[in-house]
Amino acid sequence: MADGVLPAALTVAFLLLLGTIGAAHGQLQxxxxxxxxxxxxxxxxxxxxxxxxxxxxxxxxxxxxxxxxxxxxxxxxxxxxxxxxxxxxxxxxxxxxxxxxxxxxxxxxxxxxxxxxxxxxxxxxxxxxxxxxxxxxxxxxxxxxxxxxxxxxxxxxxxxLPDVSDSIQVLRSKFAASSLNDRDLVLLTAAHTIGTTACFFVKDRLYSYPLPGSRTGSDPSIPAAFLSELKARCAPGDFNTRVPLDRGSQGTFDDSILRNIRAGLVPIASDAALEASNATGALVGAYLGAASSSFAQDFVGAMIKMGTIGAITGDAGEIRDVCSAFNTN
Ligand code: HEM
The missing domain is CATH 1.10.520.10 (Peroxidase; domain 1)
Structure with missing residues (x-):
């Protein structure tokens, strides 16, 4: 009899687990x-x-x-x-x-x-x-x-959509509006471990950052040597040259972006802003202190979560014939 009860209990537990996973992803599977x-x-x-x-x-x-x-x-x-x-x-x-x-x-x-x-x-x-x-x-x-x-x-x-000039509070609230928490904000921003940015998104930090006394200049939080490096790459008026988001490691997905964020060696202000709040700064530190596998694993979780935002399923919406146009029929 025990043989019959145990599998049934396990099946129920398994179905409950599946239900939980299903609920977490909406109707996605x-x-x-x-x-x-x-x-x-x-x-x-x-x-x-x-x-x-x-x-x-x-x-x-x-x-x-x-x-x-x-x-x-x-x-x-x-x-x-x-x-x-x-x-x-x-x-x-x-x-x-x-x-x-x-x-x-x-x-x-x-x-x-x-x-x-x-x-x-x-x-x-x-x-x-x-x-x-x-x-x-x-x-x-x-x-x-x-x-x-x-x-x-x-x-x-x-x-x-967030702006590079958004404060950490604004970034947090924009993510929260999509049901993403501080951890998701840190992990997903760390997608900047790959890729580049146009100088367009960096220039204000280099040349027109608001300073006390109605002056403008360079963002004082940028370390001096990195500031010179960025100014050499992004001359005044150059909007199009591209600079790595993850200095020294732009082509490879890894956790070096977290080290660069911690050290202020990131070109865009929204990445640097993660260090401007205790909550997000502590998360950057925690992932730096942990095995890099923990960052990668949690990043995957955050990507899957981001991929469920407002997803429409079942009979809602449509399957487009061509991605750039709504179906006509
Ligand atoms: C926190 C708010 C964010 C802001 C303000 C932001 C801003 C930017 C900017 C300005 C660029 C450069 C665009 C260009 O010049 O082509 C960029 C690139 C990029 N962003 Fe973000 N981003 C944010 C979050 C994210 C998230 C959540 C992801 C993905 C999970 C992401 C993935 C990327 C990637 C991979 C690139 C490189 C694109 C390329 O090389 O073409 N970003 N981001």
Whole structure:
């Protein structure tokens, strides 16, 4: 009799556990396309690999693309829409420099040939970001899928995105508005372990930072040698030159960004701002003190959490035919 009871109890516990996981991800689930389009995830990986083979800088761009998708209206691919003319979300200045939309478009075109009308653009964004992290020597992980594509894209919706000049309090509240806590803020900002920024986002810290007595100059929190380095890279009026977000380690996913944040050796103010609050500063210190595997593991958790923001599932939204346009039928 005990033989019969124990498995039943375990089954209940297992189902409860599954329910918990399901609830945490909304209706998203691992391997959502395993029956409907078994090759879907591999096709996205192939498209990312192909793009990276000719331009490896596309990898960080794809990670940023998921952040910009998920923070505005949720992870619904609203950022990919161009069919709404200049009134589309993507036309907001907050998306300046956003790249990788074409990689998603190409993956989608290939998926439509294999499995028409099945794989959402929102899922392609999440899968491509996941692949990009693994391809920069970051952790490999599964992401839940089953997102549907949204039906709106408005230029002003993107106003909610954080700015490099936001104070730590504003950054915290913008993340909190997307149900992301201080730990998520630190972990997700650490995605800046890969990639670069245009001088456009650095220049104000170098040349027009507000100082006491209505003067302007350089942000005094930038260490002197790093300030000279940044000024040499970003001359006054140069908006386009790109500098690494993670000095000395821009191509590799690792925890050196945390060391650079701690030392003030980060070009954009929002990264430096993590040290301006005890709560976020302590988290930077904690991850620096812990094994780097703990940072990587928790980063994965934060990415998966970010990927669930406002995700639409079930019969809501649509599966777009083309990622840049709403379906017409
Ligand atoms: C905390 C608020 C954040 C601010 C203010 C911010 C701002 C920026 C800026 C200004 C750039 C440079 C863009 C360019 O010149 O092309 C950038 C790049 C990047 N961001 Fe963020 N970011 C934030 C959070 C995040 C998050 C949450 C992620 C992903 C989880 C992320 C991933 C990236 C990546 C990977 C790049 C490099 C892009 C490339 O090399 O093309 N960022 N970010």
């Amino acid at each position: 691992m391997g959502f396309y395993s029956d409907s389009c078994p090759g879907a995830e591999d096709m996205v990986t192939a498209a990312v690999q192909e793009a990276a083979a000719s331009d490896a800088t596309i990898l960080p761009a794809l990670v940023r693309l998921q952040f910009h998708d998920c923070f505005v209206r949720g992870c619904d691919a609203s950022v990919l829409i161009t069919s709404a003319g200049n009134a589309a979300e993507v036309n907001n200045n907050k998306h300046q420099g956003l790249r990788g939309l074409d990689v998603v478009d190409r993956a989608k075109a290939e998926l439509e040939e294999q499995c028409p009308g099945v794989v959402s653009c929102a899922d392609i964004i999440a899968l491509a970001a996941r692949d990009a992290i693994a391809m920069t020597n970051g952790p490999s992980f599964e992401v839940p899928t089953g997102r549907r594509d949204g039906l709106s894209s408005n230029v002003r919706d993107a106003d909610v």
